Amino acid sequence: MNDALVPFFDGHNDTLLLLHERAAGAGAFLGGTGGHLDLPLARSGGLAAGFFAVFIPNDPAQPPAAAGELPAALEPGYAQRVTHAMIATLHRIERAASGAVRVVRTSDDLAAARDAGALAAVLHLEGADAIDESLDALEVYHQAGVRSLGIVWSRPNGFGSGVPFRFPHDPDIGPGLSDAGKALVRACNELGIVIDLSHLNAAGFRDVAAHSRAPLVATHSNVHAICPSPRNLTAWQLDAIRDSGGMVGVNLHVGFLRPDGLRTSDTPLDVVVDHFVALVERLGIGHVGLGSDFDGALMPAGLADAGRLQHLAQALRRRGFDEADVRRLAYDNWRDLLARTWR
Secondary structure (H helix, E strand, O other): OOOOOOOEEEEEEOHHHHHHHOOOOHHHHHHOOOOOOOHHHHHHHOEEEEEEEEOOOOOOOOOOOOOOOOOOOOOHHHHHHHHHHHHHHHHHHHHHOOOOEEEOOOHHHHHHHHHHOOEEEEEEEEOOOOOOOOOHHHHHHHHOOEEEEEOOOOOOOOOOOEOOOOOOOOOOOOOOOOHHHHHHHHHHHHHOOEEEOOOEOHHHHHHHHHHOOOOOEEOOOOEOOOOOOOOOEOHHHHHHHHHOOOEEEEOOOHHHOOOOOOOOOOOOHHHHHHHHHHHHHHHOHHHEEEOOOEOOOOOOHHHOOHHHHHHHHHHHHHOOOOHHHHHHHHHHHHHHHHHHHOO
């Protein structure tokens, strides 16, 4: 990576989903996907590390959900097949990249990747749909490199319930974690797997806060007081994250940024920075980072892909963040959070 670039650590992307849906392999990621994130874009924009999500799309064999409602829980066999395919894709990328992309499992791995100028990939499950309630699959996925897990995407599963995509709305809808969900929280603590609260409803959030010993993390969520989407975090949720020493990654999806919830790429970078400022004021400078949602959402034009991440660094500087704070927000805070969570 160019030493003149501010290095970024991104808390969420859906690039494995894009590759899966296009039936594209490692070569596409290494040469250029045409999406928001690939290796050339990462290099040009200063992306040094990121959470690569395994997100399972809705099963085409199941009837679609009504507008504004949650999809049905996934059939486990389908969920596992898609999960295995996406994990395999990331490992094939690593093998084909000849050291330029590394799947990292420890803080030492992350530091080594940074020193080598390699893109560090953290394997993340966006929803525990592929995990059985006995948690045998969790052990297998951990061995495969999974170091971060969201209990749910917005649809329910055997562990918990998510939030619908309604606007305006708040996340206080639906039941909390099941007994299996609470056991999953404890198992993630034991294995050193980050528990991601993005997409989880308010009751489930409370249950994680009550049962987890780790810092509370929302990898790709914003401030509900600015944009009243149920995917965003309310004041008490932000306070719980702060009190745990946790972390929030700012989501670049325009519908989670704008006060009006409008989905348009004609969204100024100042709106993105508004969320950074509000989070820093509530949580402190050491507990905020980026959680872009690249390849999974509509980006502001000024941050249309990972190659433009330096625009975000410039926008933060314009709002008064000094160079040390910009680097904390861009990379260091995620690195430090993982050092306090991973085993």
